Amino acid sequence: MPSQPMSNDPPPLRLSVCAAPPGQVVAVHGALDLNTATHLEHEVVKVCRQQNPPLVIMDMSGVEFCDSSGLSSLVRAWRQIDHDGGALVLIGLHGTCEQLLRRTGLLGRIFPTHPTLAQAQDALARTRR
């Protein structure tokens, strides 16, 4: 499983990607903030190159913290995927990140969320028609 090691110790953000037909899972661990926001975007760009259209399940269960910069990176990730004609769904949403998405009205509006990976996979399969 390819992973993106960070130079800092302990790693502030770890990203791993694996296949979950019909899409790919990007598992996010750590903090999504000003210091790490661009890492997520770079990873999403890579994922978008690997699949056309990109169908992405972002697993947020390992996200410990998310601030407005982290939120920006999620919005930019959505923009990229949307631009490429794909779909993005979230699983494992909780804590500050869930609060932030709820408060900013984005939950459901651009970020559909599902309780389990299997349900997310089903949802993506339906978007493919």
Add this chain to the structure above:
Amino acid sequence: MRAPLKPLILPDVPPVPVQVYNPARLAALAATALMHTEPAPDLDNLCELAASASGTRRALVVLFDARHAFYKAAVGCGPLTLGQRSFPLHTDACPLLAGTSGPLVAEDTTRDARLAHLPDVRDKRVGAWAGFPLRSADGLVLGGLCVLDEQPHPWTDGQIDTLTGLAGAVSDVIELRRQMHHAHERIDALESSGAAADRLAQTLQDSLLPPVIARPEWLDAAALYLPAGNGSSVVGDFYDLFPTRQPWWCAALGDVSGKGLEAAKVTALARYTVRTEATQHSSPATVLARLNDALVRQRVNDRFLTAVCVMLRPGPDGGVRGLVSLGGHAPALIRRADATVEEAGRPGLLLGIFADAGLHAEQVELAPGDALLLYTDGVTEAHGRSGHAVWGLTALSAVLAGCDGLNAEQTLERITTALSEYAGDHHSDDTALLLLRVPLPAEEKP
């Protein structure tokens, strides 16, 4: 951590025309690089010509940004150091020219409602005043050419015509200066374009966190801005409090995503738009919807803004009635006089991304002793000294509940003390706080 910024909030600050804060105007002024610089002989000469043509003792070429009026040229004031040429924006008459389409002429300033509030008028230093806008090539008002005398006296049509012509000449000189400066900048592009960006960022920033804010007689208010621990030079937060249509006042606070010049531009646009729209619409949801339109129209791209907007008016029995609207922003907190804390505002979509932000306005009633707190994420997302545990809304509410018997300023101090104890220098985002409290009847008016 850099020093917090605490604006003075006073009841008798005269209104400054909204056009003063127009980001396009501030950018055009910054491009001239003339603010806070040494006198220029060509402008001095034109200023002397203005005094002798009008027969006045004093003449000034005044430029104004969002914070200061600056005497670029002064005749009849004796020798002035650079520091003595700079005045708080609201104490000078020339910024009023940003809101007029032409000259502003007063035979007797003490009897002129537009000027009577100014310190120089109240202290009998200016009796007769005539000001003429100085414009950029795009027609934006950058400053004014003004002539003045201690004693009131009429102005003749001939004087007005001559001075209008001279103001045109001064505007031409300023445009020439801008072009020269631009040419110099292109010559050593690398260094000075960075310097120009810094200067513009600073100019815009000044308009976001005003050093002096007006408040209504019926509110005790305090504001505070804590720069981020990492000391980034340009902020993405803004706050504002200003009168709209009688008897309404508007309070706004917001946070743009990201940092740097681009963020500052968006924030400047936001504050300007809220100021402009709040005089047209009585619902804060409409004001934020118009702001959303402006941001979407400007295609601010990856930048988005969260903002809270509140309209307030005095209610019965010494209370205050209001409407709160949230655009992707954290809920406002109301601290009741009995120490309970509740949230105000229904979630609305953050601004600048979607054409329809689905915003709502919620009614709030504040009784004497109640306080309304607006804040940016910096306060609730502050990291602890160790690890990623954040301070959070619960902690903020708890501290607010404990602020018994404190006035607005003391309450904000209590909150920031608690925040620093928790986060030390670790908080990664800047923090803006605005507290509006309804005074108790027994209290002396703040």
